[in-house]
Every structure is written in C-alpha cells, then in structure tokens.
Amino acid sequence: MDKSSMTILNEETSGGLLINSYSRVGFRLNNGMMAFGPIAIFPKSILSWNVQSAEDINEDSLSLFYTLEPKIDILVIGIGDPDQKVSHNIIKYMKDKKINLEISTTERACATFNFLNVEGRCVAGALIPPTKYRINEDDILSTQRQNRKLMTVDEYQII
Amino acid sequence: MKDRDRIAEDEEEDSATIRKNDAVSTSSLMDFGLYVAECMPKYVQKVQIVTGNELEVLIAPDGIVPVLQFLKDHHQCQFASLADIGAMDVPSRENRFEVIYNLLSLRFNSRIRVKSYTDELTPVDSSYEVFKAADWYEREVWDMYGVFFANHPDLRRILTDYGFEGHPFRKDFPLTGYVEVRYDDEAKRVVVEPVELAQEFRKFDLSSPWETFPNFRAVSAGTEEDKTKAT
Numbered sequence: 127m128d129k130s131s132m133t134i135l136n137e138e139t140s141g142g143l144l145i146n147s148y149s150r151v152g153f154r155l156n157n158g159m160m161a162f163g164p165i166a167i168f169p170k171s172i173l174s175w176n177v178q179s180a181e182d183i184n185e186d187s188l189s190l191f192y193t194l195e196p197k198i199d200i201l202v203i204g205i206g207d208p209d210q211k212v213s214h215n216i217i218k219y220m221k222d223k224k225i226n227l228e229i230s231t232t233e234r235a236c237a238t239f240n241f242l243n244v245e246g247r248c249v250a251g252a253l254i255p256p257t258k259y260r261i262n263e264d265d266i267l268s269t270q271r272q273n274r275k276l277m278t279v280d281e282y283q284i285i
Numbered sequence: 286m287k288d289r290d291r292i293a294e295d296e297e298e299d300s301a302t303i304r305k306n307d308a309v310s311t312s313s314l315m316d317f318g319l320y321v322a323e324c325m326p327k328y329v330q331k332v333q334i335v336t337g338n339e340l341e342v343l344i345a346p347d348g349i350v351p352v353l354q355f356l357k358d359h360h361q362c363q364f365a366s367l368a369d370i371g372a373m374d375v376p377s378r379e380n381r382f383e384v385i386y387n388l389l390s391l392r393f394n395s396r397i398r399v400k401s402y403t404d405e406l407t408p409v410d411s412s413y414e415v416f417k418a419a420d421w422y423e424r425e426v427w428d429m430y431g432v433f434f435a436n437h438p439d440l441r442r443i444l445t446d447y448g449f450e451g452h453p454f455r456k457d458f459p460l461t462g463y464v465e466v467r468y469d470d471e472a473k474r475v476v477v478e479p480v481e482l483a484q485e486f487r488k489f490d491l492s493s494p495w496e497t498f499p500n501f502r503a504v505s506a507g508t509e510e511d512k513t514k515a516t
Binding site: 196199200202221226227228230234238242246247248 | 441447448449450472474475477
C-alpha cells in the first residue's frame with residue numbers, strides 16, 4: 127500500500143540553505159544556525175557581511191560576489207527598510223561584471239533567495255536585517271515557542 | 286456572379302454571426318460619453334465609440350486618478366470593477382505608450398475604456414488608491430513596457446525572470462529575445478547565452494489571393510464615431 131508522505135522543504139538541509147525567519151538582529155536558517163547582522167548567504171554556506179547600512183553597499187562591499195567561481199547567476203540584495211537609499215551605480219557596475227541583480231526590501235529578498243535556491247539556481251544573497259517590519263500573531267507565537275525551546279535544549283549554534 | 290451576390294445578401298440577413306449595432310444604444314452610449322466629458326472637462330480630451338459598441342474616453346495623464354475616481358464613485362457611472370490595465374506601444378509617437386484602463390459597471394451593465402498616454406521616462410500616477418486590483422496590472426505594465434507608476438506600493442517585475450533585462454512588449458524588443466537558457470552538462474547548471482537560431486527566422490506572408498471574408502464586404506474595419514469636444 128502506498129503511503130502519502132510530506133516533506134517540509136525548510137526542514138531539509140540537503141537541498142541548500144534556506145532562511146527560516148528574520149528579525150532586527152539577524153536571520154535564522156534551516157540548518158539550525160542563527161546569524162547576527164548583515165549576511166552574505168550562498169547555496170550551501172553563509173558568511174557575515176561587513177556593512178553598516180544600505181548606504182555602504184558599493185563596489186567594494188560587493189566585491190566578494192563577483193570574484194567567486196562558479197559565477198553566480200543572480201545576486202539578491204536586501205536593503206533592510208523600504209526607505210533606505212542605495213546608490214544606482216552599483217546596478218550598472220554589477221551589470222558590467224555580468225551578474226544580474228534583484229534589489230528589494232529584506233523581507234522580500236529572503237523569500238526570493240529561498241525559492242531561487244530551492245530551484246537549484248546559483249544564487250547569492252546580500253541581506254541587511256530590517257529595523258521596521260510588520261509582525262502578526264503567528265510570528266509572535268512561533269518566536270515564543272522558539273525561545274522556550276532555546277531554554278530547554280541548548281543545540282543551536284550562533285555565529 | 287449575380288446569383289452568388291444574391292445568396293450572400295440573404296445569408297447576411299439571416300446569419301446570426303454578424304452583430305448588428307443598435308442605433309439607439311449607440312447614441313445613448315455616446316450621450317453618456319459626452320456626459321463624462323462635461324463632468325471632467327479639465328482632463329477629457331476625446332470621446333469615441335469603437336467597433337460599434339465600445340465607449341472610449343481619452344484623457345491627459347495627470348487626470349488618470351481623478352477620472353477613475355469619478356467613474357468609480359459617481360452615482361450615474363458606478364464603474365466599480367477594474368477589469369484590466371493594459372498598454373500599447375506606438376514607437377512613432379512622441380508619447381509612445383498608451384495606458385488603457387478597462388472598467389465594468391455591474392449596476393448598469395456597461396463597460397468603458399479610459400486611455401491615456403506617456404513616454405518612456407515620464408511616470409504615471411498609480412491607481413492603486415482607487416482600485417486595489419490595479420496592483421498587479423500595473424506591475425505587469427511596468428514589467429512588459431517600462432511605464433513607471435508613481436506611488437505604487439510595490440512596483441517590481443511580475444512575469445519576467447529575476448535577472449531579466451529589457452521590456453519584452455516594446456516594439457523594439459525582438460520576438461526571439463536577446464538571450465536563451467540551456468542546461469550545460471559540464472557546468473551542471475542552467476547557463477544564459479545570447480540567442481542563436483538554428484535556421485533563419487521565417488516570416489510568413491499571410492495574405493492569400495482569395496478574399497477571406499466575403500460576407501463582410503460591406504462593413505469597413507473598426508468603424509468609429511468621433512465626436513471631439515472643443516478644447
């Protein structure tokens with residue numbers, strides 16, 4: 127007899143890194159890791175990114191992404207809050223380096239990175255934690271559950 | 286030859302496939318169009334009836350939100366449903382893009398089309414405040430044509446791929462596009478390359494030596510009644 131089975135994509139770490147949630151402080155990934163501050167996230171690895179805010183995104187801070195091999199298809203940039211300003215010459219600069227950009231708020235950029243990674247495309251994310259975002263009851267409850275979990279079972283790594 | 290003509294005429298009278306335009310409904314539609322033009326004299330530039338029974342109102346681009354709000358809220362209009370937003374590219378014009386709003390009134394069972402114009406660089410006001418449905422339609426017009434909508438809550442691409450460059454529905458964007466994707470077995474990933482066609486692009490000339498619609502010889506294409514209001 128065939129049984130139905132269900133897999134939750136976010137709980138499988140073999141397919142690649144996925145961002146489970148974000149906050150003012152950082153990001154939680156599906157492999158159990160929590161990252162503080164701005165991150166540079168790749169299909170299977172993650173690094174901390176050295177920028178203060180969206181204004182610091184320039185050719186230097188994006189230099190990591192175009193020096194990598196194999197060349198990434200698309201770079202998803204999360205600028206934090208919607209009212210942050212980003213300099214427009216980085217778009218042209220990355221186009222010269224043949225890397226496609228997708229610039230949006232961090233809330234949307236996380237989701238974009240997630241489903242591009244699940245599709246198996248060579249995507250990298252440069253994400254800055256947002257300071258203003260909407261939360262709903264579901265978020266509050268799952269955060270409380272998370273915190274209770276943190277207190278009982280100490281198995282989360284923090285970078 | 287004569288017999289054939291007579292038979293064609295009889296068929297025209299009996300055939301149900303040709304829509305006959307009722308002169309009364311056409312004139313009442315035109316009256317309503319002129320009423321709208323009188324109510325919004327600052328923005329309405331032209332009123333016309335296209336293909337017998339479709340009312341079009343042509344307005345200036347800064348009047349889009351006021352006119353749509355009027356058509357939605359006014360008691361005699363009540364066009365509460367936004368059916369579609371589209372655009373049209375006519376490269377020979379100075380304002381090459383026409384932005385077209387199709388509205389439906391459920392109360393009065395009638396439709397109206399509001400048309401405006403813009404060029405590549407001038408933004409147009411978003412009608413999101415008036416019709417929430419405009420959200421994705423305006424994203425589609427932005428993605429396909431490059432018409433920027435000011436005050437739109439979330440103007441980003443909706444149909445094209447994430448790294449896609451260009452606005453595909455523009456007349457200067459080629460039918461085959463500029464890039465093609467394929468799976469590269471060596472690199473084990475999908476690669477993006479400039480498009481290469483194995484054979485030359487074939488353009489078929491579809492005009493045949495025979496008349497295609499012999500029953501419609503009397504009807505000319507797209508009959509319009511134009512009544513321009515004096516500006």
